[in-house]
Every structure is written in structure tokens, then in C-alpha cells.
Amino acid sequence: MKPPSPLIALANGQRLLVCVGSGGVGKTTTAASIGLWAALSGRRVLVLTIDPARRLANSLGLSEIGNTEVRIPLERLLGDGAAQTKGELWAMMLDPKSTLDDVISKVAKDARTRDAIFQNRIYRSIAGSFSGSQEYMATERLYDVYGSGRYDLIVLDTPPVKNALDFLEAPGRLARFLDRQVMKWFLTSEEDGPFGKRLMLSTSAVVYRLLGHIFGKDFLAELSVFFTLFRDLYDGMRERHEAVSRIFGDAATTFVVVSAPNEPSVDVANFFLQELRSRKLRIGAVVVNQLHRARLLNPDVDALLGRKAREIMPDLAPQMLARLGAAHRRLRELTALEAHWVRHLANEAAGVPMVEIDRQSGEVHDLAGLLSLHDWLFAKGTDV
Amino acid sequence: MAEPAAALNPGVASGVGSADSSLLFRSRVLLLTGKGGTGKTTLAAATARFAAAQGRKTLLCELDNQRPSLTAIFGKVPTYEPQRVESGAPTGAGSRAAAALSICNIEWMPALDDWLADLVGVGRIVRMIMKNRMISIFLEAAPGARDLMLLHRVVRLAEQFDLVVVDMPASGNAAGMLSVVSTARRLFDSGPIRRCAEEIDAMLRRPDTNLVVVSLPEEMVVNETMETRARIAAEVPGLRQPLVLLNRATPASLTPGEQELLSRLDQADVGSEARELVEAGLWEERLERATAEALTRLRGDAGRSGPSVVVLPVLGRGEGAAKVVGQLTAALARQSRARVDLVGEVVR
Numbered sequence: 001m002k003p004p005s006p007l008i009a010l011a012n013g014q015r016l017l018v019c020v021g022s023g024g025v026g027k028t029t030t031a032a033s034i035g036l037w038a039a040l041s042g043r044r045v046l047v048l049t050i051d052p053a054r055r056l057a058n059s060l061g062l063s064e065i066g067n068t069e070v071r072i073p074l075e076r077l078l079g080d081g082a083a084q085t086k087g088e089l090w091a092m093m094l095d096p097k098s099t100l101d102d103v104i105s106k107v108a109k110d111a112r113t114r115d116a117i118f119q120n121r122i123y124r125s126i127a128g129s130f131s132g133s134q135e136y137m138a139t140e141r142l143y144d145v146y147g148s149g150r151y152d153l154i155v156l157d158t159p160p161v162k163n164a165l166d167f168l169e170a171p172g173r174l175a176r177f178l179d180r181q182v183m184k185w186f187l188t189s190e191e192d193g194p195f196g197k198r199l200m201l202s203t204s205a206v207v208y209r210l211l212g213h214i215f216g217k218d219f220l221a222e223l224s225v226f227f228t229l230f231r232d233l234y235d236g237m238r239e240r241h242e243a244v245s246r247i248f249g250d251a252a253t254t255f256v257v258v259s260a261p262n263e264p265s266v267d268v269a270n271f272f273l274q275e276l277r278s279r280k281l282r283i284g285a286v287v288v289n290q291l292h293r294a295r296l297l298n299p300d301v302d303a304l305l306g307r308k309a310r311e312i313m314p315d316l317a318p319q320m321l322a323r324l325g326a327a328h329r330r331l332r333e334l335t336a337l338e339a340h341w342v343r344h345l346a347n348e349a350a351g352v353p354m355v356e357i358d359r360q361s362g363e364v365h366d367l368a369g370l371l372s373l374h375d376w377l378f379a380k381g382t383d384v
Numbered sequence: 385m386a387e388p389a390a391a392l393n394p395g396v397a398s399g400v401g402s403a404d405s406s407l408l409f410r411s412r413v414l415l416l417t418g419k420g421g422t423g424k425t426t427l428a429a430a431t432a433r434f435a436a437a438q439g440r441k442t443l444l445c446e447l448d449n450q451r452p453s454l455t456a457i458f459g460k461v462p463t464y465e466p467q468r469v470e471s472g473a474p475t476g477a478g479s480r481a482a483a484a485l486s487i488c489n490i491e492w493m494p495a496l497d498d499w500l501a502d503l504v505g506v507g508r509i510v511r512m513i514m515k516n517r518m519i520s521i522f523l524e525a526a527p528g529a530r531d532l533m534l535l536h537r538v539v540r541l542a543e544q545f546d547l548v549v550v551d552m553p554a555s556g557n558a559a560g561m562l563s564v565v566s567t568a569r570r571l572f573d574s575g576p577i578r579r580c581a582e583e584i585d586a587m588l589r590r591p592d593t594n595l596v597v598v599s600l601p602e603e604m605v606v607n608e609t610m611e612t613r614a615r616i617a618a619e620v621p622g623l624r625q626p627l628v629l630l631n632r633a634t635p636a637s638l639t640p641g642e643q644e645l646l647s648r649l650d651q652a653d654v655g656s657e658a659r660e661l662v663e664a665g666l667w668e669e670r671l672e673r674a675t676a677e678a679l680t681r682l683r684g685d686a687g688r689s690g691p692s693v694v695v696l697p698v699l700g701r702g703e704g705a706a707k708v709v710g711q712l713t714a715a716l717a718r719q720s721r722a723r724v725d726l727v728g729e730v731v732r
């Protein structure tokens with residue numbers, strides 16, 4: 001007896017599902033399909049995604065937008081039944097560039113401060129390019145929509161990250177740049193102005209000269225302006241960071257680890273499992289995507305297919321049968337190898353229920369495709 | 385477990401449809417990037433071994449990787465200082481000598497240390513700078529400082545080797561890392577950081593510095609390859625990107641007749657066991673089609689002066705990293721139309 005899919009309870013009961021895993025394992029598709037299922041079962045759902053495949057984005061109406069919630073019409077999928085569904089499916093694609101500006105606009109005390117920040121050269125260079133910016137924006141956006149109360153469930157599709165749970169740490173990193181001590185060092189009291197009395201003290205003066213030597217005096221001056229502008233923002237940003245950390249740790253939040261059955265993505269999935277455990281975050285399921293299947297061990301190609309092939313094209317039949325035999329052999333090798341990596345992953349998952357999805361014959365690029373994944377995601381729990 | 389390359393992908397093994405790979409070893413600095421899981425590190429290692437075998441004294445480096453991937457390939461944890469992993473002894477009478485191959489992992493703190501030592505020239509002061517908490521917080525948090533130091537170390541290493549192969553971070557992160565150069569040039573009008581950025585910029589614009597994106601015959605990976613190339617071209621206009629490596633490709637081998645037979649078998653009622661055989665054939669046909677589509681799109685991206693595509697086969701399923709690197713090295717060598725003679729001059 002196979003237990004029911006763990007995703008049923010998660011999609012029905014949780015407020016936030018976070019899909020993590022390496023790139024190219026079908027994370028976005030999985031997140032969207034889970035979102036669709038929950039919407040069909042009557043919940044108001046938002047799928048928050050980073051970088052969906054173009055055709056999927058197009059079919060979800062996400063082609064041009066950034067940071068706008070878009071309602072996905074379910075009518076085409078449900079026909080007349082749509083009227084009876086209470087559920088709603090929304091999607092939003094993140095645009096990391098605009099979001100830091102949004103955050104600043106929200107926490108800046110007035111328009112003048114906001115504009116001064118936007119014009120600061122240092123701000124302009126970190127806004128687009130500081131490392132982890134995408135992850136940071138994902139958490140910022142999450143904070144907004146989570147708090148809005150508009151959704152029963154948010155499915156967060158995270159950017160592919162290899163080395164760490166960067167999206168959990170990104171807010172901390174920015175906060176660290178705005179470290180109070182660093183700022184205090186640069187900003188003494190307002191009366192003293194930037195680099196005030198404090199710099200008359202000998203060590204500070206030496207350090208300042210060294211920094212000036214390395215970075216140039218102009219840069220330091222601009223930096224002190226930057227810190228002055230950010231001083232009041234710091235508390236707001238730290239609060240948001242702490243709030244997001246609380247959301248991730250909440251009992252209504254669960255992580256879903258997504259992997260493909262190959263070494264690099266299993267490696268990343270295992271790493272996520274360890275990291276999530278060490279942070280005591282809830283892991284609800286491991287989804288193994290893109291599995292190939294070959295059930296026959298050693299098929300007698302001629303006995304199975306020879307008569308039919310000769311019937312259709314007698315000339316080509318022999319070489320075609322040989323090719324099919326060889327193709328099947330390669331597929332079987334691949335299947336065996338994938339089974340090895342699934343075992344490896346199951347070992348690390350140690351008790352977290354696994355859901356297996358066979359590789360789809362075409363790329364999933366529309367609602368019908370997302371719907372067809374439900375047979376795998378929500379029906380076929382495997383033995384633990 | 386895997387079959388020899390020739391049996392898997394006859395077209396690729398003989399080099400049909402693939403661009404000349406010799407450009408890889410004719411570079412002085414070769415930056416490799418690509419979406420995660422494309423085999424970037426494995427190909428960087430294969431390229432480095434290929435170049436060393438051609439007589440180029442080669443260094444293969446990772447950038448501040450906390451879990452260095454080269455360990456699994458060379459059985460040795462790469463350190464900050466380059467370590468020789470292959471001595472480059474002559475391979476026998478009549479054959480040209482292989483050059484030494486070294487590996488390293490450029491960690492950012494020692495790279496910063498080296499840069500400061502260059503700058504200040506006095507060890508005592510460097511230690512004082514490094515010990516000062518304020519300065520270290522500042523340097524760690526300052527936008528791009530880490531990336532600048534890592535790339536600057538590559539500039540120095542390129543002076544000591546014939547070829548430095550850099551295993552860059554994955555696509556988007558690599559583009560971000562390269563963009564710090566222009567960011568630093570915008571932010572710093574003069575001073576040491578400006579000079580550091582200028583040196584890196586000069587290296588990136590050299591005619592023998594090349595950036596290569598590793599791709600796979602999959603729609604999303606091809607999208608990302610094209611986006612990465614465009615983004616890097618915009619960030620660092622002078623950086624040459626003459627090649628794309630299409631890894632794990634299955635070149636077309638089914639004749640039109642065979643395709644027709646396959647599709648008619650697909651439509652026929654053959655029973656579930658025979659069906660699985662037909663599915664296997666369709667699976668390979670899809671792989672062939674995906675490769676053809678990827679090639680068209682990547683070369684089309686070329687448009688005006690676009691990239692050549694070096695096509696590499698599916699290799700070593702389930703085999704150890706070192707063995708796959710060996711097979712890929714051989715595949716690269718088969719696709720090279722130039723060789724290097726004993727003194728390292730390129731011969732056509």
C-alpha cells in the first residue's frame with residue numbers, strides 16, 4: 001500500500017511552500033503545478049517565480065510583467081465549471097532590479113531621502129549587482145504578499161542556488177553591509193558631520209588614511225553620504241529581515257526539495273536537506289523529477305517488433321530493429337543510473353516522503369501540462 | 385557501463401558538424417561559465433588537460449569555491465597556490481612533449497592579502513590592515529571587492545602560465561562578477577582599486593582572452609546560454625566570446641526512411657512490450673531533434689559574427705569524474721584542426 005502523496009496535505013493546509021533545488025530540475029513547473037492543484041481545490045494561490053521557461057511564462061501571461069500579480073484564468077481548463085471554483089491562481093515574476101527601489105521607497109522617511117538614495121552612485125551600483133540580490137528581492141516580495149492576506153497559499157519558486165540557502169541569508173548580508181558599527185564608525189554625531197571628531201583619535205585616523213589610500217578620498221566621502229542616507233532605513237530593513245526569517249520558520253511554512261535523478265542535482269538536493277535540517281526548517285517532501293523508465297530487462301527485439309517492422313518497410317526493418325535494440329540498451333543503462341541517484345537521495349532524505357515524476361515527453365508549457373503533472377504529484381506517493 | 389564514445393554518437397566522435405576546438409588551447413586566459421549542471425567544471429578540466437597535452441603550461445583554477453569541485457577530478461584539494469597535478473613528462477619518441485598542468489582555488493582572503501602586499505609593499509602594514517576589524521568588515525561588505533580581488537589574482541597568474549583556464553561561477557553570477565569591473569571604474573576615479581579594475585579590464589580585452597559558455601541541448605539551457613552571452617557582451621564589450629561548447633549532444637543519425645518507419649511503428653498497435661522499444665527509439669529521436677534545435681538557435685544567435693559551436697557527446701554515464709574528463713579530453717582533441725609544436729607555436 002502506498003501512502004497518499006505528502007503534497008496533498010501541504011497544498012491544502014500550509015500557507016507557504018518553498019521549492020528549492022538546483023537549476024533545470026523542473027522547480028518552476030513543480031511550483032506552478034502545485035499552485036494549480038491548490039487553486040482547483042478552492043484556495044487562493046500565488047505562485048512567486050523567478051525565471052520560468054519562456055513558453056510557460058507566456059502561457060501563464062507572465063511574458064512582460066515584473067513584480068505584478070497576474071491572475072491566471074482557469075476557464076480554459078475548466079470550461080463551465082470555472083464559475084463554481086472558489087479558488088484563484090495568481091502568478092508573479094520577480095524583477096530584481098525594480099524591487100530594491102521599491103523597498104527603499106517604502107522605508108525611506110520622505111521623498112527627498114528616497115531620491116537622494118536613488119542618485120547616490122554607490123546605491124546605484126549595489127542596487128543592480130550586489131551578490132544575492134535576486135534572493136534578497138525574493139524575500140522582500142514574499143514579505144509583502146505574505147502580509148497582504150490576499151492569498152491562502154504562496155508557492156515560492158526560488159532561484160537556483162548552489163552553495164547555500166542564499167535567499168535565506170541575503171537579507172542578513174545587506175544588513176551586514178549596513179552594519180551599525182561600520183556606520184557608527186563613519187558617522188559620528190550629526191554635529192560632527194561625517195568623519196568628525198572620532199577621526200582625530202589616532203587609530204581611526206590611520207585606518208581612515210589607509211582606507212583613503214585604497215579607495216580614494218572621493219569614494220569615502222560618497223560612502224559617508226550613502227551611510228547617512230541609509231541610517232534611518234536600517235531599522236526598517238532589519239525588521240523586514242527578521243519578519244521574513246520568522247515566516248520561513250513558521251509552522252505553516254514547508255520546504256519542498258526538487259531534484260532530477262542525476263549527480264549534480266542530487267548533490268545540490270542533499271546539500272539543501274542538510275542545510276534545512278541544520279536550521280530546523282520543515283521539509284515536507286522530496287520531488288524527483290524527469291525520471292526515465294525502461295521496464296524490460298532484455299527484450300527480444302525481433303520477436304517483439306520484427307514482424308510489424310517488416311510488414312511496414314521490409315528493406316529498413318533489420319537495421320531499424322538493431323537501432324531500437326541499441327537505443328533500448330542505452331535507455332536501460334540510464335534508468336539504472338538514475339535509480340542509483342534516487343537511492344542516494346532517498347538515503348539523505350531519511351524519512352522525508354518522496355514523490356517521483358516520470359520525464360514528460362514534451363516540455364510542460366501550458367495549464368494542461370501542469371494539470372497532467374497532478375497524476376504524479378498528488379497521487380503517487382512512494383513507500384518511505 | 386557506458387559504451388565508447390564512437391558507438392554512442394558516431395557523428396560527434398568523428399567531429400562532423402563541430403567547430404574547431406583548437407581555439408581553446410590557443411587562448412591565454414579562458415573563462416568558462418554556463419548554467420549549473422551543464423558540466424562546466426568537467427569541461428574546464430578536460431580543456432586544461434587538452435591544452436597541457438598540446439604543450440601549453442596550463443593552470444586550471446576555481447574561484448573561491450568553499451567545496452572545490454576539482455578535488456573529485458584530480459584527487460587533490462586545490463589550494464590557493466598552484467599545485468602541479470600532471471608533470472608533463474614527454475610521452476614517447478617522436479611525440480611532442482606535454483606541458484605541466486597545475487590547479488588552484490583562488491580564495492579571496494589570500495588574494496586580498498596578495499593585492500595589499502603588492503600595493504603597500506610592507507608586510508607589517510598589510511598584517512595591520514588585515515587585523516583591523518573595521519577594514520576587514522569594510523572590504524568584505526564593499527560591493528564587488530571580493531570579485532575584484534579574485535579576478536586580479538587571475539591577472540597575476542596569467543603572467544606565470546601559458547594558459548589559465550578559469551572555472552567561473554554559473555551564468556548569472558559570472559556576468560555579475562565580470563560587471564564589477566565597470567562598476568569599479570564608475571565608482572573610483574583614481575587610486576589602487578581603479579588601477580586594479582583597469583588591469584582586469586585590460587586582461588579581459590586581450591585578443592587571446594576568451595569567454596566560453598557551456599550549453600546543453602535543452603530549451604531552457606539554450607535560453608540561458610544566449611542570455612548570458614548577451615549580458616556579458618553588454619557588460620564587457622571587449623571580451624571575446626568566439627565559442628560555445630554544446631555538451632551531451634546527440635547528433636542526428638536517423639535517416640528520413642528510419643524516421644518514417646519509427647513514426648509508423650509508433651502509430652501501430654504493437655503491444656506494451658514492443659511499445660517500450662519504440663519509446664526508446666522515440667527517446668533518441670527527441671534527443672537528436674533537441675540537439676539540432678540547440679545548434680540552430682545557438683548558431684543563429686551568432687547572426688552577425690556569432691559563435692562557433694564545439695559539439696561534445698554524451699559520455700561516461702555513471703562513471704567517475706576523472707574518467708569522464710579523460711574521455712572529454714579525447715573528444716576535444718579529435719575536434720582540433722590545429723596542433724601545437726614542441727616550442728608551443730600553433731601549427732595549422
